[in-house]
Amino acid sequence: MSLQSFSDRLLSEISEILARYPQPRAALLPILHACQRESGYISRDTETAVAELVGIPAIDVRETVSFYSLLLDKPAGKYHLQFCTNLSCTLLGAEESVAAACRKLGVHPGETTRDNRFTLTTVECLGACDLSPSLQVNDDYYANMSAEKVNELLDKLK
Protein backbone atom coordinates (compact mmCIF):
# COMPACT_ATOMS: atom_id res chain seq x y z
CA MET A 1 0.00 0.00 0.00
CA SER A 2 1.55 3.31 -1.06
CA LEU A 3 0.32 6.57 0.37
CA GLN A 4 -1.87 7.22 -2.73
CA SER A 5 -3.63 3.91 -2.14
CA PHE A 6 -4.47 4.57 1.53
CA SER A 7 -8.24 4.78 1.80
CA ASP A 8 -9.80 8.01 3.06
CA ARG A 9 -11.07 6.11 6.06
CA LEU A 10 -7.57 4.91 6.94
CA LEU A 11 -6.08 8.37 6.42
CA SER A 12 -8.62 9.95 8.73
CA GLU A 13 -8.07 7.22 11.32
CA ILE A 14 -4.35 7.93 11.14
CA SER A 15 -4.78 11.65 11.63
CA GLU A 16 -7.02 11.00 14.63
CA ILE A 17 -4.34 8.74 16.11
CA LEU A 18 -1.62 11.32 15.49
CA ALA A 19 -3.68 13.99 17.23
CA ARG A 20 -3.86 11.98 20.43
CA TYR A 21 -0.11 11.59 21.02
CA PRO A 22 2.28 14.24 22.34
CA GLN A 23 4.86 13.23 19.70
CA PRO A 24 4.15 11.81 16.23
CA ARG A 25 6.53 8.87 16.50
CA ALA A 26 4.67 7.61 19.58
CA ALA A 27 1.70 7.06 17.27
CA LEU A 28 3.72 4.63 15.15
CA LEU A 29 2.51 1.32 16.62
CA PRO A 30 -1.18 2.32 16.60
CA ILE A 31 -0.81 3.52 13.01
CA LEU A 32 0.88 0.29 11.95
CA HIS A 33 -1.89 -1.70 13.66
CA ALA A 34 -4.46 0.31 11.69
CA CYS A 35 -2.63 -0.36 8.41
CA GLN A 36 -2.39 -4.05 9.18
CA ARG A 37 -6.10 -4.23 10.00
CA GLU A 38 -6.76 -2.73 6.56
CA SER A 39 -4.48 -4.88 4.43
CA GLY A 40 -3.50 -7.86 6.56
CA TYR A 41 0.22 -7.09 6.62
CA ILE A 42 2.71 -4.26 6.31
CA SER A 43 4.42 -3.97 2.95
CA ARG A 44 7.58 -1.98 2.29
CA ASP A 45 5.45 0.59 0.48
CA THR A 46 3.25 0.92 3.54
CA GLU A 47 6.34 1.44 5.67
CA THR A 48 7.51 4.23 3.38
CA ALA A 49 4.10 5.87 3.38
CA VAL A 50 3.80 5.67 7.16
CA ALA A 51 7.30 7.11 7.52
CA GLU A 52 6.18 10.11 5.48
CA LEU A 53 3.04 10.59 7.58
CA VAL A 54 4.94 10.36 10.86
CA GLY A 55 7.89 12.40 9.62
CA ILE A 56 10.68 9.89 10.27
CA PRO A 57 13.03 7.96 7.94
CA ALA A 58 11.60 4.78 6.39
CA ILE A 59 14.45 2.76 7.89
CA ASP A 60 13.19 3.66 11.38
CA VAL A 61 9.78 2.28 10.52
CA ARG A 62 11.44 -0.87 9.13
CA GLU A 63 13.38 -1.28 12.35
CA THR A 64 10.20 -1.04 14.43
CA VAL A 65 8.17 -3.35 12.20
CA SER A 66 10.86 -6.02 12.18
CA PHE A 67 11.12 -5.99 15.98
CA TYR A 68 7.52 -6.91 16.78
CA SER A 69 6.10 -10.37 16.18
CA LEU A 70 2.51 -9.22 15.66
CA LEU A 71 3.47 -6.93 12.77
CA LEU A 72 3.57 -9.12 9.68
CA ASP A 73 5.72 -8.35 6.66
CA LYS A 74 3.82 -10.86 4.54
CA PRO A 75 0.15 -11.74 4.57
CA ALA A 76 -1.05 -14.60 6.77
CA GLY A 77 -3.79 -17.00 5.75
CA LYS A 78 -7.45 -16.32 6.42
CA TYR A 79 -7.10 -18.09 9.75
CA HIS A 80 -3.88 -17.40 11.60
CA LEU A 81 -3.46 -20.22 14.12
CA GLN A 82 -1.12 -19.17 16.90
CA PHE A 83 -0.36 -22.07 19.23
CA CYS A 84 1.19 -21.27 22.57
CA THR A 85 4.09 -23.63 23.25
CA ASN A 86 5.36 -22.05 26.43
CA LEU A 87 5.64 -24.02 29.66
CA SER A 88 2.12 -24.28 31.06
CA CYS A 89 0.70 -25.17 27.67
CA THR A 90 3.47 -27.68 26.96
CA LEU A 91 2.77 -29.33 30.33
CA LEU A 92 -0.79 -29.92 29.16
CA GLY A 93 0.00 -31.24 25.70
CA ALA A 94 0.56 -28.25 23.42
CA GLU A 95 3.09 -30.17 21.32
CA GLU A 96 0.53 -32.86 20.49
CA SER A 97 -1.96 -30.16 19.52
CA VAL A 98 0.55 -28.47 17.21
CA ALA A 99 1.47 -31.83 15.68
CA ALA A 100 -2.20 -32.64 15.07
CA ALA A 101 -2.74 -29.31 13.32
CA CYS A 102 0.41 -29.72 11.22
CA ARG A 103 -0.70 -33.19 10.15
CA LYS A 104 -4.19 -32.12 9.26
CA LEU A 105 -3.12 -29.06 7.31
CA GLY A 106 0.03 -30.54 5.81
CA VAL A 107 2.26 -27.66 6.95
CA HIS A 108 5.14 -27.05 9.33
CA PRO A 109 5.06 -24.30 11.93
CA GLY A 110 5.60 -20.96 10.20
CA GLU A 111 3.94 -22.06 6.96
CA THR A 112 0.71 -21.20 5.18
CA THR A 113 -1.49 -23.73 3.41
CA ARG A 114 -1.46 -23.56 -0.36
CA ASP A 115 -5.06 -22.37 -0.49
CA ASN A 116 -4.07 -19.48 1.83
CA ARG A 117 -6.72 -20.42 4.36
CA PHE A 118 -4.44 -21.30 7.28
CA THR A 119 -1.17 -20.01 8.64
CA LEU A 120 0.22 -22.00 11.55
CA THR A 121 2.69 -20.49 13.99
CA THR A 122 3.92 -21.33 17.46
CA VAL A 123 4.05 -18.42 19.88
CA GLU A 124 5.16 -17.66 23.42
CA CYS A 125 2.87 -17.41 26.47
CA LEU A 126 -0.43 -15.81 25.48
CA GLY A 127 -1.34 -14.83 29.05
CA ALA A 128 -3.97 -17.54 29.06
CA CYS A 129 -2.28 -20.40 30.91
CA ASP A 130 -5.52 -21.00 32.83
CA LEU A 131 -6.89 -22.09 29.46
CA SER A 132 -3.92 -24.32 28.51
CA PRO A 133 -3.29 -25.50 25.91
CA SER A 134 -4.28 -22.15 24.49
CA LEU A 135 -4.60 -21.04 20.92
CA GLN A 136 -5.30 -17.74 19.28
CA VAL A 137 -7.00 -17.74 15.88
CA ASN A 138 -6.59 -14.24 14.49
CA ASP A 139 -7.62 -12.17 17.54
CA ASP A 140 -9.77 -14.78 19.29
CA TYR A 141 -8.69 -17.00 22.17
CA TYR A 142 -9.50 -20.72 22.26
CA ALA A 143 -9.23 -22.69 25.49
CA ASN A 144 -8.09 -26.21 26.38
CA MET A 145 -7.10 -27.03 22.81
CA SER A 146 -6.20 -30.69 23.02
CA ALA A 147 -5.26 -32.43 19.76
CA GLU A 148 -8.84 -33.68 19.53
CA LYS A 149 -10.35 -30.23 19.94
CA VAL A 150 -7.89 -28.80 17.41
CA ASN A 151 -9.05 -31.34 14.86
CA GLU A 152 -12.69 -30.46 15.51
CA LEU A 153 -11.99 -26.75 15.21
CA LEU A 154 -10.12 -27.17 11.93
CA ASP A 155 -13.04 -29.16 10.51
CA LYS A 156 -15.34 -26.28 11.40
CA LEU A 157 -13.08 -23.62 9.91
CA LYS A 158 -12.43 -25.46 6.65
Added chain:
Amino acid sequence: MMEKILSRHFFNAEARKLSFYLNDGGYEAARNALTQMTPQQVADQVIRSNLRGLGGAGFPAGRKWSFIPKDSPNPRYLVVNCDESEPGTFKDRHILEWTPHSLLEGIIIAAYAIGASQCFIYTRGEYLHYARMLQAALDEACQAGFFGKNIWGTGFDLDVLIHLGAGAYICGEESALLESLEGKKGWPRLRPPFPAVSGLFGCPTIINNTETLSYIPAIIRYGGSWFAGLGTPQNGGLRLYSVSGHVKNPGVYELPLGTPLREIIYTHAGGIRQGRKLKAVIPGGSSTPVLRADEIDVRMDFDSLAAIGSLLGSAGIIVMDESTCLVKALAVLAKFYHHESCGQCTPCREGTGWMARILNRILDGQGVRDDLENLLRVAGNIRGTTICALGDAAAMPVFSFITKFRDEFESHVLQGRCLASK
Protein backbone atom coordinates in the same frame (compact mmCIF):
# COMPACT_ATOMS: atom_id res chain seq x y z
CA MET B 1 -12.97 -8.88 57.13
CA MET B 2 -13.66 -8.64 53.45
CA GLU B 3 -12.15 -11.71 51.85
CA LYS B 4 -11.79 -10.50 48.31
CA ILE B 5 -11.30 -7.14 46.65
CA LEU B 6 -10.73 -7.41 42.92
CA SER B 7 -12.12 -10.88 42.31
CA ARG B 8 -15.47 -10.40 44.06
CA HIS B 9 -17.26 -10.12 40.76
CA PHE B 10 -15.06 -12.18 38.46
CA PHE B 11 -17.13 -14.06 35.87
CA ASN B 12 -20.08 -11.67 36.22
CA ALA B 13 -20.27 -9.71 32.97
CA GLU B 14 -22.54 -7.11 34.58
CA ALA B 15 -19.69 -6.09 36.86
CA ARG B 16 -17.88 -4.60 33.87
CA LYS B 17 -20.52 -1.88 33.60
CA LEU B 18 -20.20 1.50 35.22
CA SER B 19 -23.67 1.31 36.81
CA PHE B 20 -22.77 -1.90 38.62
CA TYR B 21 -19.46 -0.49 39.80
CA LEU B 22 -21.12 2.70 41.05
CA ASN B 23 -23.71 0.71 43.01
CA ASP B 24 -20.83 -1.02 44.70
CA GLY B 25 -19.45 2.32 45.89
CA GLY B 26 -17.17 2.70 42.89
CA TYR B 27 -15.37 6.01 42.17
CA GLU B 28 -16.14 7.24 45.71
CA ALA B 29 -12.51 6.70 46.70
CA ALA B 30 -11.28 8.69 43.71
CA ARG B 31 -13.78 11.46 44.38
CA ASN B 32 -12.71 11.56 48.02
CA ALA B 33 -9.04 11.64 47.12
CA LEU B 34 -9.49 14.52 44.69
CA THR B 35 -11.89 16.57 46.76
CA GLN B 36 -10.82 15.87 50.37
CA MET B 37 -7.15 14.83 50.29
CA THR B 38 -3.88 16.37 49.20
CA PRO B 39 -1.69 14.34 46.83
CA GLN B 40 0.70 13.78 49.74
CA GLN B 41 -2.09 12.40 51.93
CA VAL B 42 -3.00 9.96 49.16
CA ALA B 43 0.63 8.84 48.81
CA ASP B 44 0.89 8.48 52.59
CA GLN B 45 -2.02 6.01 52.65
CA VAL B 46 -0.37 3.99 49.90
CA ILE B 47 2.94 3.98 51.80
CA ARG B 48 1.12 2.87 54.95
CA SER B 49 -0.64 0.08 53.02
CA ASN B 50 2.64 -1.72 52.29
CA LEU B 51 1.39 -2.26 48.75
CA ARG B 52 4.26 -3.70 46.72
CA GLY B 53 4.60 -3.57 42.95
CA LEU B 54 2.75 -6.60 41.65
CA GLY B 55 4.30 -6.59 38.17
CA GLY B 56 7.22 -8.62 39.44
CA ALA B 57 9.84 -6.56 41.20
CA GLY B 58 7.82 -5.90 44.37
CA PHE B 59 9.06 -2.34 44.84
CA PRO B 60 6.95 -0.47 47.45
CA ALA B 61 4.37 1.46 45.40
CA GLY B 62 4.12 4.52 47.62
CA ARG B 63 7.88 4.95 47.76
CA LYS B 64 8.20 4.80 44.00
CA TRP B 65 5.76 7.67 43.66
CA SER B 66 7.89 9.80 45.98
CA PHE B 67 10.78 9.73 43.48
CA ILE B 68 8.97 12.13 41.14
CA PRO B 69 10.92 15.40 41.34
CA LYS B 70 8.81 18.08 42.99
CA ASP B 71 10.17 20.93 40.88
CA SER B 72 10.33 19.60 37.31
CA PRO B 73 8.86 22.00 34.73
CA ASN B 74 8.01 19.06 32.41
CA PRO B 75 4.69 17.25 32.26
CA ARG B 76 4.50 14.04 34.28
CA TYR B 77 3.18 10.78 32.97
CA LEU B 78 1.52 7.76 34.51
CA VAL B 79 2.12 4.60 32.51
CA VAL B 80 0.21 1.41 33.24
CA ASN B 81 2.04 -1.82 32.53
CA CYS B 82 -0.52 -4.19 31.08
CA ASP B 83 1.92 -6.09 28.89
CA GLU B 84 1.47 -9.25 30.96
CA SER B 85 3.77 -11.60 29.10
CA GLU B 86 5.63 -13.30 31.94
CA PRO B 87 4.89 -16.99 31.30
CA GLY B 88 2.46 -18.33 33.88
CA THR B 89 0.77 -14.98 34.53
CA PHE B 90 -2.78 -14.09 33.52
CA LYS B 91 -4.20 -11.95 36.34
CA ASP B 92 -4.14 -8.58 34.54
CA ARG B 93 -6.24 -10.13 31.79
CA HIS B 94 -8.84 -10.98 34.43
CA ILE B 95 -8.84 -7.38 35.67
CA LEU B 96 -9.44 -6.02 32.16
CA GLU B 97 -12.21 -8.52 31.57
CA TRP B 98 -14.06 -8.46 34.90
CA THR B 99 -13.21 -5.30 36.80
CA PRO B 100 -11.82 -2.66 34.43
CA HIS B 101 -13.23 0.16 36.55
CA SER B 102 -11.01 -0.83 39.48
CA LEU B 103 -8.02 -0.12 37.28
CA LEU B 104 -9.50 3.12 35.93
CA GLU B 105 -10.34 4.39 39.40
CA GLY B 106 -6.85 3.47 40.58
CA ILE B 107 -5.44 5.46 37.68
CA ILE B 108 -7.34 8.60 38.69
CA ILE B 109 -6.04 8.35 42.25
CA ALA B 110 -2.45 7.58 41.26
CA ALA B 111 -2.35 10.30 38.60
CA TYR B 112 -3.62 12.81 41.16
CA ALA B 113 -1.02 11.71 43.69
CA ILE B 114 1.89 12.16 41.27
CA GLY B 115 0.46 15.17 39.43
CA ALA B 116 0.08 13.54 36.01
CA SER B 117 -2.62 14.64 33.61
CA GLN B 118 -1.83 12.10 30.91
CA CYS B 119 -1.87 8.35 31.38
CA PHE B 120 -0.99 5.60 28.90
CA ILE B 121 -2.12 2.01 29.39
CA TYR B 122 0.32 -0.21 27.51
CA THR B 123 -1.56 -3.43 26.78
CA ARG B 124 -0.06 -6.40 25.00
CA GLY B 125 -1.33 -6.63 21.42
CA GLU B 126 -2.70 -10.14 21.88
CA TYR B 127 -5.18 -8.73 24.44
CA LEU B 128 -7.10 -6.82 21.75
CA HIS B 129 -10.50 -8.04 22.95
CA TYR B 130 -9.69 -7.26 26.58
CA ALA B 131 -8.36 -3.84 25.59
CA ARG B 132 -11.70 -3.20 23.90
CA MET B 133 -13.53 -4.11 27.11
CA LEU B 134 -11.31 -1.65 28.93
CA GLN B 135 -11.98 0.98 26.26
CA ALA B 136 -15.74 0.49 26.67
CA ALA B 137 -15.37 1.01 30.43
CA LEU B 138 -13.20 4.07 29.85
CA ASP B 139 -15.76 5.54 27.44
CA GLU B 140 -18.48 5.13 30.08
CA ALA B 141 -16.31 6.71 32.76
CA CYS B 142 -15.43 9.63 30.45
CA GLN B 143 -19.11 10.25 29.77
CA ALA B 144 -19.74 10.32 33.48
CA GLY B 145 -17.11 13.04 33.80
CA PHE B 146 -14.56 10.95 35.72
CA PHE B 147 -11.92 11.67 33.09
CA GLY B 148 -11.24 14.74 31.01
CA LYS B 149 -11.13 18.35 32.17
CA ASN B 150 -11.81 19.69 35.64
CA ILE B 151 -12.79 16.39 37.21
CA TRP B 152 -15.37 16.83 40.02
CA GLY B 153 -14.85 20.55 39.76
CA THR B 154 -11.38 20.28 41.28
CA GLY B 155 -9.45 21.70 38.35
CA PHE B 156 -7.66 18.36 37.93
CA ASP B 157 -7.47 17.12 34.31
CA LEU B 158 -6.74 13.57 33.24
CA ASP B 159 -6.66 11.97 29.81
CA VAL B 160 -6.13 8.22 29.36
CA LEU B 161 -4.99 6.48 26.19
CA ILE B 162 -4.99 2.72 25.72
CA HIS B 163 -1.95 1.78 23.65
CA LEU B 164 -1.55 -1.69 22.10
CA GLY B 165 1.84 -3.35 21.99
CA ALA B 166 2.75 -5.62 19.13
CA GLY B 167 4.20 -8.84 20.49
CA ALA B 168 7.47 -8.65 22.42
CA TYR B 169 8.02 -9.97 25.96
CA ILE B 170 10.78 -7.45 26.56
CA CYS B 171 8.30 -4.58 26.30
CA GLY B 172 7.01 -5.58 29.75
CA GLU B 173 10.35 -4.39 31.13
CA GLU B 174 9.59 -0.83 32.09
CA SER B 175 12.29 1.01 30.15
CA ALA B 176 11.71 -1.10 27.02
CA LEU B 177 8.02 -0.33 27.44
CA LEU B 178 8.79 3.39 27.33
CA GLU B 179 10.89 2.98 24.18
CA SER B 180 8.05 1.02 22.62
CA LEU B 181 5.54 3.65 23.64
CA GLU B 182 7.75 6.20 21.88
CA GLY B 183 7.36 4.17 18.68
CA LYS B 184 10.74 2.47 18.76
CA LYS B 185 11.89 -1.11 19.08
CA GLY B 186 11.80 -2.30 22.68
CA TRP B 187 15.41 -1.89 23.75
CA PRO B 188 15.77 -1.41 27.52
CA ARG B 189 17.51 1.77 28.66
CA LEU B 190 20.54 2.08 30.88
CA ARG B 191 19.65 3.41 34.32
CA PRO B 192 20.14 5.89 35.91
CA PRO B 193 18.33 8.06 35.06
CA PHE B 194 15.32 6.23 36.42
CA PRO B 195 11.94 6.80 34.76
CA ALA B 196 10.64 8.78 37.75
CA VAL B 197 13.20 11.44 36.79
CA SER B 198 13.49 10.93 33.03
CA GLY B 199 10.97 8.54 31.54
CA LEU B 200 8.52 8.91 28.69
CA PHE B 201 9.74 11.62 26.26
CA GLY B 202 12.37 12.43 28.88
CA CYS B 203 9.72 13.52 31.38
CA PRO B 204 9.10 12.26 34.94
CA THR B 205 7.14 9.02 34.64
CA ILE B 206 5.70 6.47 37.04
CA ILE B 207 5.18 2.97 35.69
CA ASN B 208 2.93 0.67 37.66
CA ASN B 209 1.50 -2.73 36.97
CA THR B 210 -2.23 -3.08 36.26
CA GLU B 211 -2.93 -5.05 39.44
CA THR B 212 -0.90 -2.67 41.62
CA LEU B 213 -3.07 0.25 40.51
CA SER B 214 -6.29 -1.72 40.75
CA TYR B 215 -5.82 -2.13 44.52
CA ILE B 216 -5.46 1.63 45.10
CA PRO B 217 -9.22 2.42 45.34
CA ALA B 218 -9.70 -0.09 48.19
CA ILE B 219 -6.67 1.36 49.99
CA ILE B 220 -8.08 4.88 49.83
CA ARG B 221 -11.55 3.69 50.73
CA TYR B 222 -10.69 1.58 53.77
CA GLY B 223 -7.29 3.03 54.67
CA GLY B 224 -3.69 2.00 54.26
CA SER B 225 -3.52 0.32 57.67
CA TRP B 226 -6.46 -1.88 56.85
CA PHE B 227 -4.79 -3.07 53.66
CA ALA B 228 -1.45 -3.62 55.38
CA GLY B 229 -3.21 -5.74 58.01
CA LEU B 230 -4.46 -8.18 55.38
CA GLY B 231 -0.95 -9.31 54.49
CA THR B 232 2.34 -9.92 56.29
CA PRO B 233 4.83 -7.30 57.55
CA GLN B 234 6.07 -5.15 54.64
CA ASN B 235 3.86 -7.15 52.26
CA GLY B 236 0.47 -5.53 52.34
CA GLY B 237 -2.89 -6.83 51.29
CA LEU B 238 -4.06 -9.44 48.89
CA ARG B 239 -2.94 -10.29 45.42
CA LEU B 240 -4.09 -12.32 42.47
CA TYR B 241 -2.24 -15.62 42.20
CA SER B 242 -2.32 -17.18 38.71
CA VAL B 243 -2.15 -20.96 39.02
CA SER B 244 -1.52 -23.17 35.98
CA GLY B 245 0.03 -26.47 34.95
CA HIS B 246 -0.86 -29.80 36.50
CA VAL B 247 -3.53 -28.64 38.96
CA LYS B 248 -7.17 -29.69 38.93
CA ASN B 249 -8.47 -26.13 38.83
CA PRO B 250 -6.17 -23.69 37.07
CA GLY B 251 -7.21 -20.07 37.51
CA VAL B 252 -6.76 -16.82 39.39
CA TYR B 253 -7.08 -16.91 43.19
CA GLU B 254 -7.15 -13.75 45.27
CA LEU B 255 -5.55 -14.40 48.65
CA PRO B 256 -3.46 -12.56 51.23
CA LEU B 257 0.24 -12.02 50.77
CA GLY B 258 1.85 -14.70 52.88
CA THR B 259 -0.61 -17.50 52.07
CA PRO B 260 1.31 -20.79 52.13
CA LEU B 261 2.03 -22.11 48.64
CA ARG B 262 0.75 -25.53 49.72
CA GLU B 263 -2.64 -24.04 50.58
CA ILE B 264 -2.88 -22.29 47.21
CA ILE B 265 -2.10 -25.47 45.29
CA TYR B 266 -4.05 -27.99 47.34
CA THR B 267 -6.94 -26.05 48.87
CA HIS B 268 -7.66 -23.44 46.26
CA ALA B 269 -6.48 -24.95 42.97
CA GLY B 270 -7.79 -28.39 43.87
CA GLY B 271 -4.45 -30.20 44.14
CA ILE B 272 -2.62 -32.19 41.48
CA ARG B 273 -4.54 -33.71 38.58
CA GLN B 274 -5.16 -37.45 38.33
CA GLY B 275 -3.93 -38.12 41.84
CA ARG B 276 -0.31 -37.70 40.80
CA LYS B 277 2.52 -36.49 42.98
CA LEU B 278 3.92 -32.99 42.90
CA LYS B 279 7.46 -32.64 41.59
CA ALA B 280 8.29 -28.95 41.21
CA VAL B 281 6.71 -25.50 41.33
CA ILE B 282 7.71 -22.21 39.80
CA PRO B 283 6.27 -19.71 42.29
CA GLY B 284 6.25 -16.32 40.57
CA GLY B 285 6.33 -16.53 36.78
CA SER B 286 8.89 -18.30 34.60
CA SER B 287 11.73 -16.00 35.64
CA THR B 288 11.69 -17.07 39.30
CA PRO B 289 13.78 -19.95 40.69
CA VAL B 290 11.95 -23.28 40.85
CA LEU B 291 10.99 -24.94 44.14
CA ARG B 292 11.06 -28.64 45.02
CA ALA B 293 7.92 -30.35 46.34
CA ASP B 294 9.36 -30.25 49.86
CA GLU B 295 9.63 -26.44 49.76
CA ILE B 296 5.96 -25.58 49.32
CA ASP B 297 5.26 -24.68 52.92
CA VAL B 298 6.83 -21.31 52.11
CA ARG B 299 4.57 -18.32 52.61
CA MET B 300 3.88 -16.46 49.41
CA ASP B 301 5.24 -13.02 50.15
CA PHE B 302 8.24 -11.22 48.70
CA ASP B 303 10.46 -11.64 51.75
CA SER B 304 9.67 -15.27 52.56
CA LEU B 305 10.43 -16.39 49.03
CA ALA B 306 13.62 -14.34 48.89
CA ALA B 307 14.66 -16.01 52.14
CA ILE B 308 14.63 -19.43 50.46
CA GLY B 309 16.39 -18.20 47.33
CA SER B 310 13.41 -17.67 45.07
CA LEU B 311 11.14 -14.75 44.20
CA LEU B 312 7.44 -13.95 44.39
CA GLY B 313 7.60 -12.09 41.05
CA SER B 314 4.25 -11.87 39.31
CA ALA B 315 2.79 -14.71 41.43
CA GLY B 316 2.36 -16.86 38.35
CA ILE B 317 2.49 -20.33 39.91
CA ILE B 318 3.38 -23.12 37.47
CA VAL B 319 2.80 -26.55 38.93
CA MET B 320 4.63 -29.62 37.60
CA ASP B 321 3.77 -33.17 38.65
CA GLU B 322 5.90 -36.32 38.60
CA SER B 323 5.26 -36.91 34.88
CA THR B 324 7.19 -33.73 33.98
CA CYS B 325 10.63 -33.97 32.41
CA LEU B 326 12.46 -31.06 33.97
CA VAL B 327 15.11 -31.02 31.25
CA LYS B 328 12.32 -30.48 28.77
CA ALA B 329 10.69 -27.84 30.99
CA LEU B 330 13.96 -25.91 31.25
CA ALA B 331 14.56 -26.25 27.51
CA VAL B 332 11.16 -24.66 26.86
CA LEU B 333 12.06 -21.72 29.09
CA ALA B 334 15.55 -21.38 27.61
CA LYS B 335 14.11 -21.20 24.11
CA PHE B 336 11.68 -18.53 25.30
CA TYR B 337 14.39 -16.28 26.74
CA HIS B 338 16.55 -16.77 23.68
CA HIS B 339 13.66 -15.79 21.44
CA GLU B 340 12.80 -12.74 23.56
CA SER B 341 16.31 -11.40 24.24
CA CYS B 342 16.43 -8.00 22.57
CA GLY B 343 20.02 -8.67 21.54
CA GLN B 344 21.50 -5.52 23.00
CA CYS B 345 23.92 -7.13 25.49
CA THR B 346 26.35 -9.81 24.35
CA PRO B 347 26.07 -12.09 27.41
CA CYS B 348 22.28 -12.23 27.10
CA ARG B 349 22.08 -12.45 23.31
CA GLU B 350 24.75 -15.15 23.00
CA GLY B 351 24.27 -16.85 26.35
CA THR B 352 20.54 -17.46 25.96
CA GLY B 353 21.26 -19.04 22.57
CA TRP B 354 23.94 -21.31 24.00
CA MET B 355 21.74 -22.41 26.88
CA ALA B 356 18.88 -23.24 24.53
CA ARG B 357 21.15 -25.17 22.17
CA ILE B 358 22.87 -27.17 24.90
CA LEU B 359 19.54 -28.11 26.48
CA ASN B 360 18.14 -29.22 23.14
CA ARG B 361 21.20 -31.30 22.52
CA ILE B 362 20.75 -32.99 25.89
CA LEU B 363 17.11 -33.67 25.08
CA ASP B 364 18.13 -35.21 21.77
CA GLY B 365 20.31 -37.66 23.68
CA GLN B 366 23.50 -35.97 22.44
CA GLY B 367 24.54 -34.52 25.79
CA VAL B 368 28.17 -34.59 26.79
CA ARG B 369 29.71 -34.74 30.26
CA ASP B 370 30.60 -31.02 30.40
CA ASP B 371 27.16 -29.79 29.41
CA LEU B 372 25.84 -29.14 32.90
CA GLU B 373 28.94 -27.24 33.99
CA ASN B 374 28.82 -25.27 30.75
CA LEU B 375 25.19 -24.37 31.32
CA LEU B 376 25.98 -23.13 34.81
CA ARG B 377 29.01 -21.22 33.53
CA VAL B 378 27.07 -19.51 30.74
CA ALA B 379 24.28 -18.62 33.18
CA GLY B 380 26.91 -17.26 35.57
CA ASN B 381 28.34 -15.07 32.82
CA ILE B 382 24.92 -13.55 32.16
CA ARG B 383 24.00 -12.91 35.76
CA GLY B 384 24.55 -9.31 36.76
CA THR B 385 26.26 -8.32 33.50
CA THR B 386 23.37 -6.99 31.46
CA ILE B 387 21.34 -3.83 30.93
CA CYS B 388 18.04 -5.25 32.06
CA ALA B 389 16.77 -8.07 34.24
CA LEU B 390 15.84 -10.36 31.34
CA GLY B 391 19.37 -11.70 31.46
CA ASP B 392 19.02 -12.64 35.12
CA ALA B 393 15.56 -14.01 34.42
CA ALA B 394 17.06 -16.36 31.83
CA ALA B 395 19.91 -17.39 34.10
CA MET B 396 17.95 -18.07 37.29
CA PRO B 397 15.89 -21.01 36.04
CA VAL B 398 19.06 -22.65 34.74
CA PHE B 399 20.77 -22.42 38.13
CA SER B 400 17.75 -23.52 40.11
CA PHE B 401 16.62 -26.40 37.87
CA ILE B 402 20.10 -27.91 37.58
CA THR B 403 20.98 -27.43 41.24
CA LYS B 404 17.73 -28.77 42.62
CA PHE B 405 17.16 -31.60 40.16
CA ARG B 406 20.73 -32.51 39.30
CA ASP B 407 19.96 -36.26 39.16
CA GLU B 408 17.41 -35.74 36.37
CA PHE B 409 19.83 -33.71 34.32
CA GLU B 410 22.70 -36.14 34.90
CA SER B 411 20.55 -39.08 33.94
CA HIS B 412 19.73 -37.38 30.63
CA VAL B 413 23.32 -36.41 29.93
CA LEU B 414 25.09 -39.56 31.07
CA GLN B 415 22.55 -42.30 30.32
CA GLY B 416 20.22 -40.59 27.86
CA ARG B 417 17.43 -41.66 30.21
CA CYS B 418 14.48 -39.58 31.35
CA LEU B 419 13.50 -39.93 35.01
CA ALA B 420 10.00 -38.55 34.58
CA SER B 421 7.33 -41.14 35.37
CA LYS B 422 4.95 -41.39 32.45
